[in-house]
Amino acid sequence: MIQQARRRAMAENMTLNDLFRVWLERYIAAPAAATQFRELMQRFDHIQAGHNFSREEMNERR
Secondary structure, eight states, rough: HHHHHHHHHHHTTOHHHHHHHHHHHHHHHHHHHHHHHHHHHHHHHOOOOSOOOOOOHHHHHO
């Protein structure tokens, strides 16, 4: 499995260490992104659409 990963990394002009570093950065950033999304949704909490829309209404093209 490691050899396959190395071959794929080489095909992408990267090393396994490079790919692991990219993955680790994304892994660490994921909770922060979720927190930012929750905070954004809280800022818009006061906005009301008026009623619950049906699937047909949400997909309707005007």
